[in-house]
Structure formats: structure tokens, C-alpha cells
Amino acid sequence: MSHLTFSSTSLSPELIENLTSLGYQTMTEIQAMTIPLMLAGNDVIGQAKTGSGKTCAFGLGLLSNLDVKRFRVQSLVLCPTRELADQVAVEIRKLARNIHNIKVLTLCGGQPMGPQIGSLEHGAHIIVGTPGRVEEHVRKGRLSLEDINTLVLDEADRMLDMGFEEALETIVGFCPAQRQTLLFSATYPAKIEQLAAHLMQSPQRVTVESTH
Ligand code: ADP
Numbered sequence: 001m002s003h004l005t006f007s008s009t010s011l012s013p014e015l016i017e018n019l020t021s022l023g024y025q026t027m028t029e030i031q032a033m034t035i036p037l038m039l040a041g042n043d044v045i046g047q048a049k050t051g052s053g054k055t056c057a058f059g060l061g062l063l064s065n066l067d068v069k070r071f072r073v074q075s076l077v078l079c080p081t082r083e084l085a086d087q088v089a090v091e092i093r094k095l096a097r098n099i100h101n102i103k104v105l106t107l108c109g110g111q112p113m114g115p116q117i118g119s120l121e122h123g124a125h126i127i128v129g130t131p132g133r134v135e136e137h138v139r140k141g142r143l144s145l146e147d148i149n150t151l152v153l154d155e156a157d158r159m160l161d162m163g164f165e166e167a168l169e170t171i172v173g174f175c176p177a178q179r180q181t182l183l184f185s186a187t188y189p190a191k192i193e194q195l196a197a198h199l200m201q202s203p204q205r206v207t208v209e210s211t212h
């Protein structure tokens with residue numbers, strides 16, 4: 001943990017108030033290092049071990065870009081597995097629990113299509129999903145990514161290990177070129193560096209050593 005409080009950042013009073021009520025008092029190291037960079041509009045690569053609070057970091061980043069009055073998909077978070085996507089959705093809903101009418105939808109493989117198609121027809125502000133299934137919805141025209149302002153690749157190392165590179169490339173091709181791209185990972189192998197090099201614009205890279 002760093003000693004810095006969330007209120008030392010330019011996060012909205014609404015988000016800070018909710019963090020306080022959740023009992024999140026000080027920022028973790030990765031949060032203290034990435035939140036100011038994200039709020040300044042940078043693309044950010046955040047590398048820190050499991051359990052270091054990466055979800056809350058990018059969750060606050062994407063919520064800071066969100067206009068809840070526009071009922072359009074504005075954030076997309078891609079995760080390697082359904083379990084992780086579910087955890088991320090739970091954490092984002094927690095961070096946004098005092099924002100009225102915010103809609104977070106999960107779209108993961110291995111789940112029946114019918115309910116997902118129905119949910120997409122109702123709309124969402126934030127989509128959290130696995131690359132294969134998200135790609136399928138995008139390709140079939142059921143999910144528009146044209147209003148995405150924040151794209152998050154969570155556990156990017158694992159997504160590449162699982163062979164999701166092509167799906168990621170396709171999905172990114174449907175996102176606006178002008179967007180904020182956030183990449184979070186526990187490790188940073190060479191192939192992530194290559195992915196980041198063409199998916200991100202002048203990314204700021206933050207590494208928290210695992211001894212912290
Ligand atoms: P990572 O993605 O880095 O593996 P998580 O985002 O899953 O880590 O976070 C691990 C746990 O830490 C979660 O239960 C989360 O609610 C909690 N957490 C995150 N940030 C804070 C904070 N600033 N203060 C207290 N708890 C936090």
C-alpha cells in the first residue's frame with residue numbers, strides 16, 4: 001500500500017465518496033502510479049502482481065471517462081476467462097454503486113447466446129467479456145463499439161497465452177482510433193510489448209516490483 005489517499009487525485013467527488021464508503025482508504029502502489037496517468041488521458045500499461053488492485057485502478061479510469069446520461073457502450077474490458085470477467089464486473093459495479101442507472105453487461109463464451117443477445121438489445125454502458133464471444137457479437141452487428149472511449153485489456157499476458165490475439169486485433173479494429181487504451185498484466189513478455197506497440201498510443205508504462 002502507498003500512503004496516498006484517493007482524494008489526493010482528481011477523481012470525481014462521487015467516486016471518492018464511494019471509495020470511502022467501501023473502506024478503500026489508501027491507494028495501492030499500482031493505483032497510485034496509474035490513476036494520475038489515466039486521468040491525464042494517457043494510454044497506460046500497468047504491471048503488478050495478482051492481488052495488487054489492478055481492477056480498481058482501470059475501473060476508476062474507465063468510470064472517469066463515462067457519461068452515464070449517454071446510454072451507449074463507452075467502455076470495453078476484455079479478460080481471458082469468464083471467472084475473471086465476472087470478478088471484474090462485480091468490482092466495477094461496486095466502484096459505481098452510487099452512480100444511478102449504470103449498466104454493466106458481461107459477454108462470455110460458454111454461456112447461452114439468447115440471453116446475451118436480449119441484453120445487448122437493452123443496451124449497456126460498460127461491457128466486460130472474453131475476446132472470442134465479444135468478437136462474435138461485434139462481427140454479427142449486435143454490439144457497436146463506435147462509442148468506445150476506453151478499451152481495457154486485463155490479464156493481457158494470459159489472453160495472448162490462450163490464443164486470443166486474432167480476436168483482440170479484430171475487436172480493436174472496430175473501436176474508434178481515438179480512445180484510451182489500458183493494458184494490465186501480471187507479467188510483461190515480449191509479445192505483449194509487440195501488441196502494445198500497435199494497439200496503444202505512446203503508452204506510459206508502470207511496473208510495481210513484486211517485492212512491494
Ligand atoms: P489484481 O487484479 O491486481 O489481481 P484485484 O483488482 O483483484 O487485484 O484486487 C484484489 C483485492 O483488493 C480486491 O478484493 C479489491 O476489492 C481489493 N482492493 C483493491 N484496491 C483496494 C484499495 N485501494 N483498498 C482496499 N482494498 C482494495
Ligand code: MG
Nearest residue numbers: 054055154155
Ligand atoms: Mg486482475
